Amino acid sequence: MKSDFLVIGGGIVGLSIAMELKKRLSDVKIVILEKEKSCGMHASGRNSGVLHAGFYYAADSLKARFTADGNRLMTRFCEDHGLPVRKCGKLVVAQDESDLPWLDELLNRARENGVALEDILQDEAEEIEPRVRTFRRALYSPSTSCVDPGAVMKKMVQQAVSAGVILRTGVRCLRATGGNVVETGEGYYQTDFLVNAAGLYADKIAADCGFSRDYRILPFKGLYLYADRPDASLRTNIYPVPDLRNPFLGVHFTVTAGGRTKIGPTAIPAFWREQYGGLENFNVYEIADIVMRQAGLLAFSNFDFKRLAWEELRKYSKGHLADLACGLVKNFEWDHFRQWGPPGIRAQLLNIRDRKLEMDFVIEGDDKSLHVLNAVSPAFTCAFPFAAYVCDRILQVATICKK
Numbered sequence: 001m002k003s004d005f006l007v008i009g010g011g012i013v014g015l016s017i018a019m020e021l022k023k024r025l026s027d028v029k030i031v032i033l034e035k036e037k038s039c040g041m042h043a044s045g046r047n048s049g050v051l052h053a054g055f056y057y058a059a060d061s062l063k064a065r066f067t068a069d070g071n072r073l074m075t076r077f078c079e080d081h082g083l084p085v086r087k088c089g090k091l092v093v094a095q096d097e098s099d100l101p102w103l104d105e106l107l108n109r110a111r112e113n114g115v116a117l118e119d120i121l122q123d124e125a126e127e128i129e130p131r132v133r134t135f136r137r138a139l140y141s142p143s144t145s146c147v148d149p150g151a152v153m154k155k156m157v158q159q160a161v162s163a164g165v166i167l168r169t170g171v172r173c174l175r176a177t178g179g180n181v182v183e184t185g186e187g188y189y190q191t192d193f194l195v196n197a198a199g200l201y202a203d204k205i206a207a208d209c210g211f212s213r214d215y216r217i218l219p220f221k222g223l224y225l226y227a228d229r230p231d232a233s234l235r236t237n238i239y240p241v242p243d244l245r246n247p248f249l250g251v252h253f254t255v256t257a258g259g260r261t262k263i264g265p266t267a268i269p270a271f272w273r274e275q276y277g278g279l280e281n282f283n284v285y286e287i288a289d290i291v292m293r294q295a296g297l298l299a300f301s302n303f304d305f306k307r308l309a310w311e312e313l314r315k316y317s318k319g320h321l322a323d324l325a326c327g328l329v330k331n332f333e334w335d336h337f338r339q340w341g342p343p344g345i346r347a348q349l350l351n352i353r354d355r356k357l358e359m360d361f362v363i364e365g366d367d368k369s370l371h372v373l374n375a376v377s378p379a380f381t382c383a384f385p386f387a388a389y390v391c392d393r394i395l396q397v398a399t400i401c402k403k
């Protein structure tokens with residue numbers, strides 16, 4: 001099959017880019033290849049569903065640039081299509097004196113990023129959620145909300161297909177050559193411009209096209225523990241102060257769009273890319289490569305991988321997760337949180353030259369292909385403005401747009 005644009009990956013990023021291209025160039029032929037039977041089987045359908053506000057990220061980052069707008073646009077998308085949006089806000093709590101300067105740092109970032117964030121006292125936090133546990137102060141984000149990622153993905157697929165995007169599910173890209181020809185299990189696809197939005201496999205496809213030389217994806221597993229009783233539900237999301245040196249937000253409470261409370265997600269190093277549970281999707285080549293990298297990072301890394309790995313691996317224990325959750329709420333009854341939910345895996349990019357985790361979205365490419373690397377959280381929130389940014393870049397360089 002020949003196309004003007006070929007998008008690899010039918011997650012939220014691939015679908016948003018395809019829809020944005022179609023909006024701008026209505027006559028072009030756009031094909032999406034998705035290896036699974038349906039879209040949203042990986043991170044886009046297995047995340048926390050939080051529309052972030054945008055106060056965590058350094059002001060010069062792409063994350064800071066797109067999160068607030070993304071939150072607004074995704075909220076409008078859900079409301080326009082009758083999808084649930086729980087506008088429950090978020091509290092960031094301090095667990096002791098040492099957390100207070102980090103609340104100030106988040107306030108600074110919110111100010112720099114033009115995002116509303118309220119500095120409140122302990123009793124004001126308790127008015128928002130009576131069970132919250134915080135030390136003296138807390139931060140309240142009114143624009144954080146929760147959506148149903150599965151419902152969003154379903155609607156996006158419908159919209160893309162009805163706009164004329166050709167979606168080929170169950171077709172895996174085996175190899176991309178020079179960006180213009182893609183080999184799949186069902187033959188070759190030729191294209192003028194290739195967009196790689198393959199999530200956990202984006203580095204592999206980029207490498208086929210001569211990119212991602214300094215990067216490899218290191219998978220981190222996010223587990224959730226669900227409350228099995230509605231009275232365990234909270235009124236708002238409750239997060240600890242994050243360790244801003246790494247891209248994860250720490251174990252927190254999220255209220256789902258449907259009103260259920262869950263604890264998580266963890267960021268446990270995984271041994272192969274789609275290691276959701278047991279030996280599912282086991283891949284011997286991946287395990288050798290990933291374990292070798294992890295061992296290298298244990299010996300030397302620029303982000304204390306040893307401490308991160310140890311702290312995260314302990315979270316396989318429900319008891320330990322419950323202990324962490326106790327720091328965020330009072331009278332936490334962990335008997336109510338016994339059920340693991342479907343895990344998600346972060347396609348976190350490792351810079352193999354600097355031996356550090358990349359914090360921001362990364363894009364590489366030329367006039368024939370573009371590769372989205374490190375589309376980690378909050379890429380779900382950012383999907384629409386990020387897709388617009390990617391399309392601006394494609395339209396500037398793609399030979400097909402100059403014809």
Ligand SMILES: Cc1cc2nc3c(=O)[nH]c(=O)nc-3n(C[C@H](O)[C@H](O)[C@H](O)COP(=O)(O)OP(=O)(O)OC[C@H]3O[C@@H](n4cnc5c(N)ncnc54)[C@H](O)[C@@H]3O)c2cc1C
Nearest residue numbers: 009011012013035044047048050173199222344378379381
């Ligand atoms: C546990 C967890 C919690 C998160 N929470 C949030 C949150 O609350 N808010 C937020 O904004 N973000 C959150 N995120 C991040 C967000 O989910 C991701 O940033 C986003 O979903 C990335 O979308 P994607 O399209 O790049 O990747 P994916 O959804 O992984 O899509 C990539 C697609 O490419 C396909 N693919 C891969 N290889 C090939 C191939 N060779 N051929 C064909 N198809 C291929 C895959 O099957 C997949 O469907 C979370 C992520 C995780 C893991």
